[in-house]
Amino acid sequence: MVYGAQSGHIGGSMSSTEILAVLYGRIMRHDPKRPGWVERDRFIMSKGHCTPVQYATLAESGYFPVDELSTFRKKGTRLQGHSVLGKPEGVENSAGALGMGLSFGLGIRLGMRLSNIDAHVYVLMGDGEQDEGQVWEAAMAASHHRVDRLVAIIDRNGIQNDDFTAATMRTEPLDEKYRAFGWEVRAGIDGHNLEAVEEALAWARDVRGKPALVIFDTVKGKGVSFMENNPNFHGAAPSAEQFARAMEELA
Amino acid sequence: MTTTNLPAAATREALGPTLVRLQQNGANIVVVDADLGKSTSARTFRDAFPERFFTFGVAEQNMISAAGGLATLGHTVIASTFAVFAEHAFDQLRMSVAQPKLNVKVVASHGGVSTGEDGASAQSVEDYALFSSLVNFTVCVPADVVEAEAMVAAAVATPGPWYIRTGRPKIPVIYTDGPRFQVGKADMLREGTDVTIVACGLLVERSLRAAEALEASGISARVLNMGTIRPLDVAALEAAAKDTGAIVVAEEHLTHSGLGAMCAQAIAATTQPVPMEFVGVQSRYGESATWDEVLEIMGLTADGVEAAARKVVARKR
Ligand SMILES: Cc1ncc(C[n+]2csc(CCOP(=O)(O)OP(=O)(O)O)c2C)c(N)n1
Ligand SMILES: [Mg+2]
Numbered sequence: 001m002v003y004g005a006q007s008g009h010i011g012g013s014m015s016s017t018e019i020l021a022v023l024y025g026r027i028m029r030h031d032p033k034r035p036g037w038v039e040r041d042r043f044i045m046s047k048g049h050c051t052p053v054q055y056a057t058l059a060e061s062g063y064f065p066v067d068e069l070s071t072f073r074k075k076g077t078r079l080q081g082h083s084v085l086g087k088p089e090g091v092e093n094s095a096g097a098l099g100m101g102l103s104f105g106l107g108i109r110l111g112m113r114l115s116n117i118d119a120h121v122y123v124l125m126g127d128g129e130q131d132e133g134q135v136w137e138a139a140m141a142a143s144h145h146r147v148d149r150l151v152a153i154i155d156r157n158g159i160q161n162d163d164f165t166a167a168t169m170r171t172e173p174l175d176e177k178y179r180a181f182g183w184e185v186r187a188g189i190d191g192h193n194l195e196a197v198e199e200a201l202a203w204a205r206d207v208r209g210k211p212a213l214v215i216f217d218t219v220k221g222k223g224v225s226f227m228e229n230n231p232n233f234h235g236a237a238p239s240a241e242q243f244a245r246a247m248e249e250l251a
Numbered sequence: 252m253t254t255t256n257l258p259a260a261a262t263r264e265a266l267g268p269t270l271v272r273l274q275q276n277g278a279n280i281v282v283v284d285a286d287l288g289k290s291t292s293a294r295t296f297r298d299a300f301p302e303r304f305f306t307f308g309v310a311e312q313n314m315i316s317a318a319g320g321l322a323t324l325g326h327t328v329i330a331s332t333f334a335v336f337a338e339h340a341f342d343q344l345r346m347s348v349a350q351p352k353l354n355v356k357v358v359a360s361h362g363g364v365s366t367g368e369d370g371a372s373a374q375s376v377e378d379y380a381l382f383s384s385l386v387n388f389t390v391c392v393p394a395d396v397v398e399a400e401a402m403v404a405a406a407v408a409t410p411g412p413w414y415i416r417t418g419r420p421k422i423p424v425i426y427t428d429g430p431r432f433q434v435g436k437a438d439m440l441r442e443g444t445d446v447t448i449v450a451c452g453l454l455v456e457r458s459l460r461a462a463e464a465l466e467a468s469g470i471s472a473r474v475l476n477m478g479t480i481r482p483l484d485v486a487a488l489e490a491a492a493k494d495t496g497a498i499v500v501a502e503e504h505l506t507h508s509g510l511g512a513m514c515a516q517a518i519a520a521t522t523q524p525v526p527m528e529f530v531g532v533q534s535r536y537g538e539s540a541t542w543d544e545v546l547e548i549m550g551l552t553a554d555g556v557e558a559a560a561r562k563v564v565a566r567k568r
Binding site for chain 2: 005007008048073074075076077079080081082083084094095096097098099128129131132133160161162168169171
């Protein structure tokens with residue numbers, strides 16, 4: 001997709017692949033045939049630049065034809081560079097400006113609670129995204145309103161746009177900060193181990209009385225040697241040669 | 252001026268190198284950044300003056316208020332991010348910069364819809380409106396990289412809040428003989444008698460091409476580069492109305508709230524209002540496609556400007 005479009009955010013997509021696969025495959029209550037079903041669990045992509053993994057997961061889950069992925073970022077497409085609510089069905093929020101997803105997800109959970117809907121909201125954020133103050137406003141408000149069935153997920157790949165996260169803005173210790181804000185937290189989980197991902201997300205799903213957070217340790221660009229842990233593959237597309245090598249490594 | 256075979260460069264490339272040069276020549280610049288220094292070229296300044304560069308991470312609101320604080324100590328503060336993310340900190344701009352009239356220059360890259368593939372979320376179609384609504388702000392949009400350098404230098408030399416919007420794509424260089432930028436003054440790039448095209452940003456070169464096409468069919472078009480959106484050069488607009496009797500405004504922004512709307516207000520207040528047409532984004536958000544295709548979809552092309560000019564000329568009595 002990203003190679004075809006010659007643009008797009010590949011690194012943070014590859015670090016979140018297992019997380020989305022487990023959410024849509026094992027954890028979430030959803031039905032691709034009924035994207036408007038009110039009782040469905042919602043997935044909120046707060047790091048809205050990671051549309052490659054979001055669209056691929058939705059297509060593989062049956063929300064729209066896999067063939068359509070090749071239109072990514074191209075003229076006339078429904079698959080814009082950053083998430084757009086309802087385009088295609090299954091995309092639950094508009095994003096691209098970081099820091100807003102947790103608040104949006106919180107609002108959805110508050111609305112569900114008013115309507116006695118017991119569905120879950122899962123919000124995926126980046127570790128660089130934790131720099132945004134709004135994230136902490138949402139964390140505080142979720143705990144204040146004793147919201148549960150709200151599951152925040154941080155893809156801790158250690159890299160943001162310009163550089164490593166530790167060099168840009170020290171946000172750690174994230175687990176202790178969220179605990180101090182009133183959240184149940186599990187951290188240090190291998191985000192590329194399917195069993196570990198499923199175990200942690202199932203735990204978070206069952207937390208009651210508080211919002212829950214899972215922090216996954218991941219590798220940006222996971223699976224392709226020259227992309228792994230390389231800040232240059234945040235938002236850059238691979239060249240023809242790199243694309244060929246990557247496909248070999250992933251095969 | 253002809254528009255054939257011009258070299259191309261992105262206006263965003265001007266920021267870092269210009270700031271380095273000014274600092275080497277004795278300016279008192281501090282740069283604040285929100286995790287986009289690679290793309291805005293602000294990193295060039297960090298590499299040269301690391302102690303005068305602060306990153307705030309992905310936290311624009313924090314960055315803007317801190318920029319205001321830094322400015323109270325006499326520093327010339329350059330706040331660098333993308334245009335859409337500058338919008339993210341609107342109240343901070345109002346309270347920490349505009350009202351106290353502090354010396355903060357917001358130089359925002361990736362402005363307009365010509366960010367292309369990234370789609371609607373990354374396309375600023377409302378930044379002229381937002382920044383022009385802030386009292387005390389000077390708002391500028393360069394037509395090419397040469398003018399962008401001149402604007403950054405002028406901003407650093409002039410106390411007070413500024414907003415400069417630069418762009419992502421490589422566009423033709425118009426000012427091959429050097430910049431002619433003067434704050435608050437329109438630059439007449441082409442004289443004409445039948446209609447005036449007022450443009451800013453990448454629409455300037457497109458308007459010059461439109462004027463060449465109009466000339467071929469006997470319509471003489473004046474082209475004004477309105478590099479300063481606020482304060483507007485009202486005298487140049489009045490002269491355009493008087494001399495040519497019709498005006499087209501072309502911009503990479505929503506028509507209902509941008510340069511066109513501001514020019515219309517100025518023209519309406521003159522003794523001799525004239526017909527006007529507006530080329531810009533028509534009450535919608537963008538979409539993904541190449542930057543050139545998005546401009547085409549929005550009608551922000553030389554053809555679009557030419558058609559608007561024909562229309563407004565036909566409306567003249
Ligand atoms: C409000 C805002 N400011 C700046 C950006 C530009 N930007 C896009 S991605 C990114 C870095 C994100 O890093 P992280 O959250 O760690 O995401 P990941 O590593 O998972 O891709 C930045 C700064 C943005 N999208 N939103
Ligand atoms: Mg990251």
